[in-house]
Amino acid sequence: MPEKNLLDYVKKGAFYKAVVEDGSDLIFIVDYFGNILYNNPSVQETVGHEADSLLNKNFFDYIEPTTLAKLKIDFEESTTKPYDESVEFRFLCKDGTFKYLEFNSINLKHKENLEGLILDCRDISQRKKDADELLRAQKAKEQFLANMSHEIRTPINGIAGMVNLLFEATSDQDRHQYLNAIKHSTENLKVIINDILDLSVIESGKLKFETIGFNIRYQLGAVVDTFTYQSKERGINLSYMISPEADHVLLGDPVRLNQILINLISNALKFTHIGEIKISVDLYKKEDARYWIKFVVSDTGVGIPEEKVDHIFDSFTQADESVTRRYGGTGLGLSIVKQLVELQNGSIEVESKENEGTKFSFIIPFRFGSEKDLVYPSGKSAASKNLIHSFKGLQVLLVEDNDINRLYALNILKKWNCRVDQAENGYTALEKLKANDYDIILMDVQMPIMDGYVATKNIRKTFPSPKKEIPIIALTANAVKGDNERCIELGMNDYLSKPFQPEDLYKVLSKFAAETARPEQDSQNVVDLTYLENVCNGDQVFIKEMIETFIKNTPIGLNEMQKSMDMAQWDDVAKVAHKIKPSISFMGLDNLKPLVKNIELYGKENYNTELIPNLVTTLSDECKKAIGELRAILEKKYPEE
Template sequence: MANNFSFTGLSEVASKETPIDSDQLLVEGVSNRILKWVSYSCAFVSLMFLIAFAFDESISVSWFFVSQVIAFLLIPILAKSGFENTAKFILILYVDVSIVLLSSIFEGEVYVQFFFIPTMGLAILLFDYKYIHLRNISIMISVISFFVIDFISIDSIILSEDNVDVIRWSVLTASFITTWIIFNTFSESKEKAEQATKKLLEKEQDLNKQLSHKQDELQTYIDQLEVTSLELEKSARAKSDFLATMSHEIRTPMNAILGMTHLLKEDDPREDQLESINILDFSGRTLLALINDILDFSKIDAGKIEFEQTEFELQQLVSTISETFKVTATNKRIELKTEIEDEMPNTLIGDPARLTQILNNLVSNALKFTEKGSVKINVKALEETDDEVKIEFKVIDTGIGIEEDRLDSVFESFTQANTTTTRLFGGTGLGLSISKQLTELQGGRIFVESEIGKGSTFSVQLLFPKGTAKEKIEAGVILDEFVKLKGTRVLLAEDNPVNQKVMTRFLERWEIITTVVNDGHEVIAELESNEYDIILMDLQMPELNGFETTERIRAFEDEKKRKIPIVALTAAALKEVKDQVQEVGMDAYVTKPFNPVELKKKISELTRL
């Protein structure tokens, strides 16, 4: 607290937590300091007189001043010993006696009696209203001493006998009354000031108590908040762990369901079998979409969504999306088309996975709500500079459409156009909400135009920095180089027997030579004794997982084996896992259930390097 001027030192005391008596403060805080200062000052003055009279060889007077010096030095010691009032009274008495004796010594030549006025004031300063009787006695002593000196002074004036008594007593009475009134008035004013100061002190101490109480309450609230925050953090972590575990556990069997369904479709099934397979495929993809939506919604809600800034080829991304939904569109006898504006920048910088997710949601919705006609993916540049391009992605369908009064609500969480839509087509209503949030978190905008019975157009506008220009591929062509996969030697590390069969069936159809192992130790042993072009590495294997196995491979002395391409296969669709994949030195990342087109693309790219 700042040391503000205070006659009684209240600013220092009011800040103390332990309350003290205000009367004690006024006496000890000020009067004791005045007592010491006046005592030492008088002792110094007496010492000066002692020296002066010692030179004049006035022995009796010198001894008087010796006694004065000793008395004034002992008075503070007496006060410190607990006899404050006695010491104060003795101080005033000694000062009054000293003034009377000095007046006698100088025989009226020096007006020493004027020092009685500050002596009376000294009595008021030393004794507060609590000891008013001592104060009045001290003032009375000073007045009487003044009276004595005045009597002596008047007695020395030569007057006629008729006037002496009248003048003497008139002057003495006037002097006594005047002095008494002046100092008594000052005493009363000081008492009022002390009372007001005491009230202010008590009020300030009361406010300090309240402040201290509020501080204690605030600290209690802070402690409670910290406990609550820790509990919320634990709850959020438990929810995140639960979602991650459930996502992994559900995705693993879904990999087998969707994988086998895809293979069955390619086996040229009978018409009656195809219908059952399509139902199985639709239900499996719907379930997978629900899992992805819930996981992504949880991430966005927790503020854990992060966006990458990597180069990607726009043409290839759109073609991959088209290829992904090609079978669904064919089964529904719907035409799926893509239109990409000429002279569009092909290489962009952004998060291709999140862009794919947004467009997948829109195309999936369009196919879901379209029974005849077409679904078209249209891509064009709205604005372009040397460094950036603003692109608009449109997904246009000829489906059932959306009522005008429902257009604003379709992007809300767990909301669909109406209850009939939910019953007929299913879904959580999270897909569009997630697409909207992913778009806006990247600084873009998404909106919809629709007409009942004629279809809907969903538009996404995003700004991308330009990457290093690469040659475009023709629309609809994904990987003509797949023929080069024939004879590719793949080491598949997968501990789940069902997933081993699913993966092996796909690789065999692509004419890839496949060796299957169950854990990391077998991977190391197989790689040390044989040559392979690429490793498909499951991350969660017993004994030695995919991360540890990769770290050992990257430590091989043989440069060719040390640099072998490794593709991570995992059902944990979390960014933390993807970051760890990159940290240990894996080359690519494929999420289960895997997209056959994406897996082909990864194998083809990495084995051509």
């Protein structure tokens, strides 16, 4: 059909009104040879080419040479399908630079036998830049974790050695000395692990701040008290002062404030060998009900070289490489402090002179509170003393392979009058669950015979209701970003990172203690054709074709994915996932989008490939449900004539 007829049809048709006129993205209309028949004004805004300057030019002439071959293959594939999605390429801008774009295409051949495509393009330059920065950051963290292996092994070796000596000790003096050495090593190890865990939470963007009442004098006094013995032992004078203007009840996150102060004070003690450490708290400014409180921690320690001061808050760095060897630590403490301050809309700065001392100053805004807002050390608010949750009679299945960890959690739960049953691995947990009823499961992740991931998957897939909906809380010692997300992806309700305090366990149990079963969702449809109907402006023939295409091609794609996965050809798995993505969107299977995205990402990057089989199984199961619903829709709305 002549190009003029193609362009006239598109301009007057439903696709033109729905996609071209109302679209804020870059829109190209091209024939099957790539000849540009139309571009909308957004093209000039994004890549600089004036209106109509690209008409009758060839789309491929503006593609970066290194990406041209792949794009031609993808473009050719788009001409054979009703639609396509997320095809990436680099397009030549007016100023001579290339910009990352991606297009979704609608094939007019499948609509009215017109050999042309509507390319709905988006600028993904920032996304690509963010991905590159993320990759660089990930490599930096991997190097950091490699360096930390030495720091972690050192206290572990010390503990192991002292334990052996403790067995052989014959005097109380020797036992006391060895126990002190073990205590010191465990404290060092805890600092390292907590730094890594804190950074992981902050970097994941999942750190949340509370807004509760607290008294600055009480908070600071409690923090300073924890360092009193250590400072006296080293002959360092530790003191603090709070101005009357700042001595109020405030609303904020006292736990994170404590964390900041503990990091700064412990850092000062580490590098101060003689002299004093002072902490002061003042009102910096106030506006209406908001108070900006200024904290200053100053010491007379070794100080920081001038050329190192600007980098003191960087992650994974210390003032000098020898610092780690001499003093230990991760080099993360000050980075964590800075991020905690700034995430609360505050600011922090440092002043230091070598061999004279260092002064850290930070300012955080808090809201003004009153006595009724106070949260007391017991954890109960003065305004809600009777709301604390009772766990009496709560039936808990504790799944943990480590004897010490199991004993620790068991004693905490028994103090709260929980009824606790124990299992040493996932297989035993499944047998226990078959024979008994529980309100909640605390599931360790890494266990022999059957780990927590597999056990959770079995519960969610094979057990009848209501046992299949039982809340499962992961107990994970993993500190790497993504592991906690994996727990949620595989069906767990929440996670608790080790080492945990009793109050941490209390908080997570409180979320689910009152809800020991979830409402059934089997009756809800997984398919939603709203998006498809909007895109094609209600064209029933097109909708029927799209449904039939999904029913026909999806099982084929899933079989290809399974075969590639069985052969560990992860890149091929990613390619199939990429092909399936558009159909998932058009069928309104929004809950499957993250699943397909992860399969594609893990396969393409050859990363977390051990997760792919479970993800593919879940995807297959959900697609089978969707196909069943779609067949029913075809039979009801489009019966065979």
